[in-house]
Amino acid sequence: MKITKEVKELKELILNPGPTDRSGYSALDLRALANKKLKTESHKKEEEIAISLLNHVSDFKSPDISRLITYIKESGFSEEVIFNRSLKFIKEKNKELSLLQRFELIRFLLQLNAAKVSVDFVQDSLAPMKNDNPWLYAEILSEKAPYKGLEFVSYLIKSGNSERSQLTHWITSMMKSDDLALLRNVGQTISILEPDKQIQALITHYMRKKDIVIAPLKAYHINIQDTNPGTFSIADSKEFNNFLKKVQNKQKYLNDHQNATPQLAHAE
């Protein structure tokens, strides 16, 4: 497909959106805003130009694709048309696209209409990411299928691929959901699996904020030395048991020695 002047212009703009003005808008942003106000015919034309640009994604790096996607959304182009064209594009050019480009496009699709993207499609398209960039994969998978995402993250933690900043980022994004059952599941699973103090703190923070009780309570991480997951609680802590023992000893002592005083009732 030959590059028309308009497409080339837009491509340049995407690659180099220019400095932002006082209000924080780049030339690209301004163009998107201008598009929004265009009449149907001109709007259609701009839409075509943008869609044409999808053919050039091989020249784009991941941030450029993000910018393109933002541009399309901001311009208020028909989501349905763009979705279909994009999906078709990914399917056709799957092999030509880099993994990150695929990732960006799929994320774009998910944002446009998650329901129309199947889990299998996501998993298949991005399969190599499981190893290359597992946390990005986890993120996008969780967006499509949170429980699958949780499963994958659990797998990551279990296999020793957990990383605090990534996990934190993932938990934070998960906690944006309104699905309390999901949140409870996330909190409980991760708190059992991940002994990291800050992660525990983060989860308890969110659980508190959403007012969710994680059951069983043992999910709370108490004793850092105790690596056996699932036994964390105050009542189970070494300290509390020490305390119990002390109380018990005192009482036991007193009971054992109550006969030191004559039982007056029977003494006479």
Next chain:
Amino acid sequence: MQNNQKYIYEHLFPVLWKSVSDALLLCIKYKEQGKEELLTENNPDLIKCFNKLEEVRPKPDKHIVEGLYPTQQDRDGIYPRILKLTIAAFQDAQEINSKGSWLIPSPLHVIYHLFIVPEHSYTAAYSLSSCRSFLFNILQLFPSNKNNFDSGRLFNEPQIIDSLNDFESFEDQDGRWPKEIIEEKDRHNKSIRMPEIHSLVGHFLATRGIAHLWFGKRDEASASEVVKEFLTYKPGGENFYLDLSIKFRSARFRRSARFREFPDTGEVINQLFGFPVPIKGADVVFFGGLKPSSGGGLIMSVSGRAGVGKTSLALSIADSLSPFGTQCFYLSLEEDIEDIEKRLQTLRPHVQKELSFFSKQSNWFTGFKYEGTVGIGAFTEEIAAMAEKLGIETKGESGSASRYLFCPYIIVIDNITELVADFNSDHYAQIESFIEKCRELNALVILLSPESIPEMLKIEYLVDIGIELRHQDIEREDAKPVRIFNLFKTRHQLSRQGAHIFHMSGRDGFRISPQIPSQIDRKEKIRRNLHDETHLIHALNIMNDGTNPVNILSGLPFNAERNSYLKLFPRTQILVHGFGSAGKAGFALKLLLTPPVYGNISVSQLSEYEFSHLIHRRKVLIISFLYPEKYYNDLITDKKNIHDKIKSIYEGLPDPIIEYLVLYPGYLTPQDFLNKVTRKLDEATLKGQPFTGVLIDGLHNVFLQFEKLQNNNMVWPMLYNILSRYNHTVVSTFTNFSLNDKLIENEQIDKNMMIHQAVPDHLLLQKGMAPFLHALVKASDYYFFMEQHTSPKDGSRKYLLSVKSSIGQNVPEEFLEWEREKNEFINIYTLEMIKESESKKT
């Protein structure tokens, strides 16, 4: 608690009881023989009664064995404290009109006082709880509470209230109580009969010294035989506890003459059913103790800004209860446990080191730092899990333990903001369930939180005890900030609510200075003393003490138609007032250091008597707003030798004991001031040696120099009110601003004043007079006025003393001439003589 004892000092009770009984037997014997002068702390026969105590190993704590050892007696002249307490208690019991019966203090009362460290009267909490446990054990009666479900021999609150009321109504008839004593068949039945409750209440009040034991004649035996039987122990006889339980039932009771009325029922209930808080001032604030709710637990909320002392309060309570065997579980959501343990070390009162029942290690403390944050719902479940475990682990074992462990454990949660950071009042139900779960811990639960939280969460409705700690004057750079302990709620019990002052630094640890009305009303039950008309202080009746002591009236040119110039009765309140430095302190000390003698002994007869008996020894507390200790020391012994001069008239008079309360200008609060005074007075009683006199020197100095005292109008009436509850003579001195007379005398200043228009501020002066006016109103059994004059004899500058008012007699019209340098009177003048000399001058 030592590990091998059920309660503090348990092992000392048999030997102490028997020793005190022996001593009381001897006291009775002396009284029967009319040899009451033998009732002194240095009587070797009485001292011998306590020999057995010396043999106890390990050696009991210092305050218990004080004065028992011959070296202390011979070298330091310190006699057994336990004996002093026994004699004081015996004499107190004799104040009751006995009509052919015998009244003695309960030996347990002596033991109760003995166990208290005099300088640290809050240790009474340990003593009381120990004596209480002993009593429960003897009578085999235990307070019913949630933990005590196993044993049938439990008493409850209504029974105690009935019994107290019964005692009170009997008292109105001036009789011994109770009507019925325990019958043989009733003893130790499963069901408890009222006479047993009466016996418990009677013995408990007797332990506190509010009642004494009464013995009348029984069958063939005379009262004297009955009381002796009570006190006698056959050597190697029956089991001590068993023996005592039989003896106990024979006792009846009478209220001590020292008490105007019985203590508040609520206080007795708190002391029998609650646990005392061994923190200075806490007994006043909590009316004797903290009483758990009927459900068992007790939830206390402590709120306040960061750094105000919440953690310190919680730790101090836990620390102070540790001798009872109370374990503390400190759940920190904030601070590291290590830091908290360090804090604990700094909070401990130094006296702990002297008390054997404090363990050296803090093995009563278990701290736990909870990492991260948690929601209230989750935390509630956590508490439930703990409560369940505690229940399982400890319930099966309750048995006798719960009879002695009133507060088996404390759980501190520091602090609950972590649970409720973004909380709103919609979550009230959750808070409610949280508190309910805390209750299930069946412990003293202390919840710490920042100031606004309890209000925001409406926690105050849910907890049993609400305390708010805050700072006052923290914004003022010219004042010392004051910490306020505001008790705003107690649900199950009597307490003194409102704002009290507290301190937490220094060697005394965490302590509360209760608000003034609280300090007063705890003394309200004690009878106010009237002046003692049977004795006289001859201080104003003698002149020329140092060289040639004679009756001062002999200085008159004519024969006065009376024996003495002034009858100065002891146990009175005296005001010495005047201009300039007339030697008022010296005069006041002379009044207080002169031993009172029987009213029928005249001045000329004094030389016929010997005054070496310890009963004549004076013990004076000097409360000084003016001078440091050395000033008074110089007056009494070192330079001016007031004591030696008195001794030259009163042959053999023992050296006085002087104690000081020197107050320096500054930000002393009225609460702290009154607290210091009462503590000093109580301390002396507990040492077995009450003060015979109190000197309040330099009242005028309060003006401007003690800002907070000056601004509180009630502090003076309160002070004199408190002082009147003790058995001593009070002298206050007040100097008028000498500014006044100097202005008149000195022309130069007079001129200056005219130039600068420096008219004295009358308002200021009036304000400065407030303490004086109060003293005049309250402390005016005698009112002496001193002013400078020129002696008609030799024209030298001397001071004239006139009596402005005097109790129970006509005011003498003559003036006495006071030689300030010698601290003695040297002349007596009639009004005519003064007038004559004045007219000669002009």
